[in-house]
Amino acid sequence: MTIDMEEFLSQLDPKIRKQVNLGSNVEIHKQKTPSIGLNNALKGGLGYGRQVLIWGNKSAGKSSFCQQLISMAQADGKICVWLDAEQSFDPDWAKRLGVNTDKLLHDNVKTINNMVDHATGYMNAGADIIVVDSISALLPAIYFEKDSDELKQLENTKQIGAEARDMTNAVKMLNYANSNTLLILISQQRNQIGAMYVSHAPTGGHAVKFFSSTVIKLWSSESENQAIKDKIATGDRLIEKKVGRSVTWNIDFNKTGPAFISGQYDFYFDGDHIGVDNIAEIVDVAEQLGKIEKSGAWYTVLGERFQGRAKVIEWLRVNPDRMEELVSTVI
Secondary structure: OOOOHHHHHHOOOHHHHHHOOOHHHOOOOEEOOOOHHHHHHOOOOEEOOOEEEEEEOOOOOHHHHHHHHHHHHHHOOOOEEEEEOOOOOOHHHHHHOOOOHHHEEEEEOOEHHHHHHHHHHHHHHOOOEEEEEOHHHOEOHHHEOOOOOOEOOHHHOOOOOHHHHHHHHHHHHHHHHOOOOEEEEEEEEEEEEOOOOEEEEEOOOHHHHHOOOEEEEEEOOOOHHHEEEEEEEEOOEEEEEEEEEEEEEEEEEEOOOOOOOEEEEEEEOOOOOOEEOHHHHHHHHHHHOOOOEEEOOEEEEOOEEEEOHHHHHHHHHHOHHHHHHHHHHHO
16 A cells, blocks of 8 residues: 555654655755866766765875865855864965965864864854865864873773764764754875785774765875876076876765766966866867877877877866867867
8 A cells, every 4th residue: 555645744743844855855965076077977076965085195285175165165155164173274285286375274283172072163153165174183072181181101091992982973963963064074095904914994993984975095106116207497507306296086975976986187286277177188088088088108088189298287277168169079
């Protein structure tokens, strides 16, 4: 026997009926990231009202990636908060990445308790994006004397799993408090040493991954051959310097789209172009999708032929209208 939907809803407790919704009416609003390839893989970007974990090795540009994302969100009028657990935020660097620091709320948090209290307060006030940089730097309650901000002696802080236990409770509370905020947790990479191998994992325990709608790993090699070099003006001379590096992204887990997808982008920390280089990335993505033809060292792009990837990037950089035309064929 089939029950009419309206009849079924009428029999619900009024408290439940007040908040129930049809699945077809659930909307997922997404925030684009600085990476065109990642946006394409995520089917639009990172979902508002959800928790996202971004982790990886040092110098992979995790914080800079999030600051560049904030600059894009600010352009749409979003209210953004930076919870600075590492005390590493540099306003000058953020400005170079496009962040309007006069409209970015910056807050130093030192403990997991601080992070939860402050983040839930910002969520309740209507913050659109909150970035915690990073959860690896937050201290659990075991480091403090009971009901006090006074640190214990180091020898009295040894308790197995204290950080993971506190982070488990923290992400549960943040999940409960969150309705419309994009919460991004940055985590550093740690080694898990097994009997036969060494693997990598984010800090904070399993709950951080379990409660994240999307988990993204950013990884960058420190080897010399992975560095991007260019000639930088120093006085009246041009000196070749390292200006960037290639960053590999991997979607480890995703509840709002496909997972286990990888890609790369060029990240610049010096020179004329700072941050994720969308132009270099769109060339690679368009080539993968067959929108750019490649034969040996020659590229055919929108009817034009170039020898070498660098020439393609240079042409697109000085012809933004052709760049937009190429982007439209990919997204």
